[in-house]
Amino acid sequence: MAPSPDLSSLSLAEIVRAMEEQKLPPVSQWNPSHCGDSEMRIARDGTWYHQGSPIGRLAMVRLFSTILRREPDGRHVLVTPVEKLDIAVEDAPxxxxxxxxxxxxxxxxxxxxxxxxxxxxxxxxxxxxxxxxxxxxxxxxxxxxxxxxxxxxxxxxxxxxxxxxxxxxxxxxxxxxxxxxxxxxxxx
The missing domain is CATH 2.30.270.10 (duf1285 protein)
Structure with a gap:
């Protein structure tokens, strides 16, 4: 995963190009059975936790964020083509x-x-x-x-x-x- 760009140094054209390059998995098309709880939560300050410990690697957080989905009932889940796991979100993900x-x-x-x-x-x-x-x-x-x-x-x-x-x-x-x-x- 590429490092995050420094916004202050980018022109508007460069920002648009970077936004267009953001590719996300088609999580809205995946409908696996619910498998349980991920034992993960996202705190109000945006920190991601697994089993009570902060996830320290930004690359892991970025990867998990790409498979995050909000269900019609308001719950948040991590979804792949074969599994769906609940994730607790204190405010916004x-x-x-x-x-x-x-x-x-x-x-x-x-x-x-x-x-x-x-x-x-x-x-x-x-x-x-x-x-x-x-x-x-x-x-x-x-x-x-x-x-x-x-x-x-x-x-x-x-x-x-x-x-x-x-x-x-x-x-x-x-x-x-x-x-x-x-x-x-x-x-x-």
Whole structure:
């Protein structure tokens, strides 16, 4: 597995190329029988654990993250063509740890790097949402197929600074032609 790119040194064209090279297994097409529990969990801070011990090798975490799937009932599983195992997720399975911003206003683009090294550009297919938590706003980025990344607090502050400087009637950010207000959605 290739090392994670340094977002700050990449141009927008290089980021797009790196995102296009991210190939994932077709986990949505795999439907094996449920086999049990993986004895793994993902902590709120994005640390992956197996049998209570942190998984120290980023390459292993990245590999497991590629076979992670969210089931229709909200459970998270690790899935291969022949087995499906539960995995406990305390909040979101990923954490957005780095933000690269290019452009201004409606022409802006926000690219996030996850704790797994993956790159995700916010936009119509990768929305941002915000919840109010006991510890303040909790921002999330849609990664894929119902999987989300909790946006790390320093990255959220970058978003908030951009939103407040944007001059929109509702504080928010633009990315890939989509506007994301920095307010928690009203309960349904």
């Amino acid at each position: 990923f954490v957005a740890t780095v933000l690269k911003i290019e452009g201004e206003g409606r022409d802006g683009r926000l690219v996030f790097q996850l704790n797994t090294g993956d790159l995700v550009a916010a936009g119509p297919d990768h929305g941002l949402r915000f919840e109010e938590g006991e510890d303040g706003p909790r921002p999330y980025l849609h990664v894929r197929d119902g999987l989300e990344a909790l946006i790390a607090r320093p990255v959220y502050y970058e978003l908030a600074e951009r939103a407040l400087a944007g001059g929109d009637s509702t504080p928010g950010v633009w990315s890939n032609g989509a506007f994301f207000p920095l307010t928690a959605a009203e309960p349904a």
